[in-house]
Amino acid sequence: MAKPHIRLSVDAVVFGYESQNGLSVLLIKRNIDPFKGGWAIPGGLVKENENLEDAVQRELKEETGIKVNYLEQLYTFGDLHRDPRNRVVTVAYYGLVQPSKFQLAAATDAEEAQWYNIDQLPKLAFDHDKIIDVAIQRLRSKISYQPIGFELLDEKFPFSELHKLYECLKGVPIDRRNFKKKFMQLEILEELSEKRKIGKGRPGSLFKFHQKKYFSLVKKGMVFEV
Amino acid sequence: MAKPHIRLSVDAVVFGYESQNGLSVLLIKRNIDPFKGGWAIPGGLVKENENLEDAVQRELKEETGIKVNYLEQLYTFGDLHRDPRNRVVTVAYYGLVQPSKFQLAAATDAEEAQWYNIDQLPKLAFDHDKIIDVAIQRLRSKISYQPIGFELLDEKFPFSELHKLYECLKGVPIDRRNFKKKFMQLEILEELSEKRKIGKGRPGSLFKFHQKKYFSLVKKGMVFEV
DNA sequence: GCAAAAGTGTTCCTTTTACACCCATGC
DNA sequence: GCATGGGTGTAAAAGGAACACTTTTGC
Numbered sequence: 001m002a003k004p005h006i007r008l009s010v011d012a013v014v015f016g017y018e019s020q021n022g023l024s025v026l027l028i029k030r031n032i033d034p035f036k037g038g039w040a041i042p043g044g045l046v047k048e049n050e051n052l053e054d055a056v057q058r059e060l061k062e063e064t065g066i067k068v069n070y071l072e073q074l075y076t077f078g079d080l081h082r083d084p085r086n087r088v089v090t091v092a093y094y095g096l097v098q099p100s101k102f103q104l105a106a107a108t109d110a111e112e113a114q115w116y117n118i119d120q121l122p123k124l125a126f127d128h129d130k131i132i133d134v135a136i137q138r139l140r141s142k143i144s145y146q147p148i149g150f151e152l153l154d155e156k157f158p159f160s161e162l163h164k165l166y167e168c169l170k171g172v173p174i175d176r177r178n179f180k181k182k183f184m185q186l187e188i189l190e191e192l193s194e195k196r197k198i199g200k201g202r203p204g205s206l207f208k209f210h211q212k213k214y215f216s217l218v219k220k221g222m223v224f225e226v
Numbered sequence: 227m228a229k230p231h232i233r234l235s236v237d238a239v240v241f242g243y244e245s246q247n248g249l250s251v252l253l254i255k256r257n258i259d260p261f262k263g264g265w266a267i268p269g270g271l272v273k274e275n276e277n278l279e280d281a282v283q284r285e286l287k288e289e290t291g292i293k294v295n296y297l298e299q300l301y302t303f304g305d306l307h308r309d310p311r312n313r314v315v316t317v318a319y320y321g322l323v324q325p326s327k328f329q330l331a332a333a334t335d336a337e338e339a340q341w342y343n344i345d346q347l348p349k350l351a352f353d354h355d356k357i358i359d360v361a362i363q364r365l366r367s368k369i370s371y372q373p374i375g376f377e378l379l380d381e382k383f384p385f386s387e388l389h390k391l392y393e394c395l396k397g398v399p400i401d402r403r404n405f406k407k408k409f410m411q412l413e414i415l416e417e418l419s420e421k422r423k424i425g426k427g428r429p430g431s432l433f434k435f436h437q438k439k440y441f442s443l444v445k446k447g448m449v450f451e452v
Numbered sequence: 453g454c455a456a457a458a459g460t461g462t463t464c465c466t467t468t469t470a471c472a473c474c475c476a477t478g479c
Numbered sequence: 480g481c482a483t484g485g486g487t488g489t490a491a492a493a494g495g496a497a498c499a500c501t502t503t504t505g506c
Binding site for chain 2: 470476
């Protein structure tokens with residue numbers, strides 16, 4: 001018998017957001033043991049000559065058909081028996097996808113991928129519940145000091161969507177006027193002349209995150225903090 | 227030839243602090259290739275049935291004789307060619323040691339371990355300069371919202387030591403009175419009746435971090451923020 | 453015309469900053 | 480008695496929280 005060695009995998013907690021449904025996580029149904037038939041976050045073994053991030057994107061594409069544009073390393077989970085069969089250490093990432101990419105392409109081989117609201121998660125394989133917990137915590141706190149929330153919204157969004165997103169992630173009501181004042185003072189949003197057409201009530205302007213401006217302001221010492 | 231596989235290692239950035247010398251990092255001189263004779267942070271391959279943190283503590287003991295009481299996972303570095311010979315993915319940690327344990331025991335097999343001020347680091351093996359950079363950034367920011375600074379001070383310390391530590395880590399002068407007011411309002415320091423004897427000038431009271439009180443206040447919703 | 457969502461400013465209170473003098477000790 | 484570091488409070492400014500009415504649209 002060959003000397004056993006530690007296997008290295010990557011896993012990804014992919015978040016999606018819709019103002020009606022709140023925050024969701026992308027899960028897949030496992031079709032191999034262990035935990036065959038159970039739900040898990042996408043992931044798999046890293047190849048010998050593949051960067052960690054590439055491995056994540058490859059697994060995401062293979063298993064769910066999705067490509068995330070925001071991806072950040074979360075934590076590495078290495079407990080001895082987190083995989084019941086072999087020693088597998090996993091580098092967990094979390095990713096954010098925009099609503100327009102949120103619908104799973106039916107045409108992929110990912111028939112068994114599904115979004116689950118974070119308050120209605122099924123029982124999960126391995127320590128994936130723990131990984132998701134850590135990811136939620138990270139997302140919740142990071143959104144306050146890094147402008148990553150936009151990765152969960154479409155490119156153009158009415159201000160109320162941004163407001164709802166922050167209320168959802170922080171889990172507390174936020175005064176609409178104070179929030180807008182604070183955000184607009186940052187000067188990183190571009191107000192478009194377009195208005196949102198759909199829905200009831202008075203249509204609101206659409207906004208865009210002005211990333212270039214954000215980076216140049218950061219260089220000048222601006223601190224994002226909401 | 228056997229199929230190659232990814233190797234997994236751990237590395238540790240161990241910080242020490244003294245008010246005269248500022249912040250230092252513990253380095254070892256490598257006695258094997260690659261980078262034989264060069265400086266590196268302590269670390270090594272993880273064993274088949276060993277947790278990641280245990281691996282870090284074991285390597286630290288073997289290579290430097292030091293045991294840290296604060297240890298936190300930093301980031302996992304997995305670039306393809308970070309090790310010139312094999313694919314090695316490393317889980318980096320950072321640790322904090324108190325000044326009284328700061329002196330390296332001469333009696334260990336760690337003759338080649340040495341403290342280096344973070345502003346006077348030598349050229350480093352692998353991507354260890356990058357790892358140290360990330361660790362410094364993490365420490366700098368984390369000290370503002372987690373009471374980890376005490377791990378860099380002796381158990382009993384005059385308030386001025388805490389003050390100097392924060393000035394050193396944040397890299398800016400901090401008003402002595404405002405800093406003390408803010409910290410004392412947190413009610414997590416215990417003022418001892420002892421005074422510091424050494425040195426010139428008026429002796430100051432010694433303080434202790436009251437960890438139990440800190441945890442109970444956190445449960446009640448207190449937020450540490452300095 | 454009514455229901456639904458968007459837009460907008462002011463006041464109050466809390467928090468943060470700036471700042472200077474006296475005190476205890478060693479030499 | 481002088482040099483060194485420790486101890487303490489107040490006033491001004493800035494930032495955050497609370498809060499209500501008007502406007503535009505669809506039905």
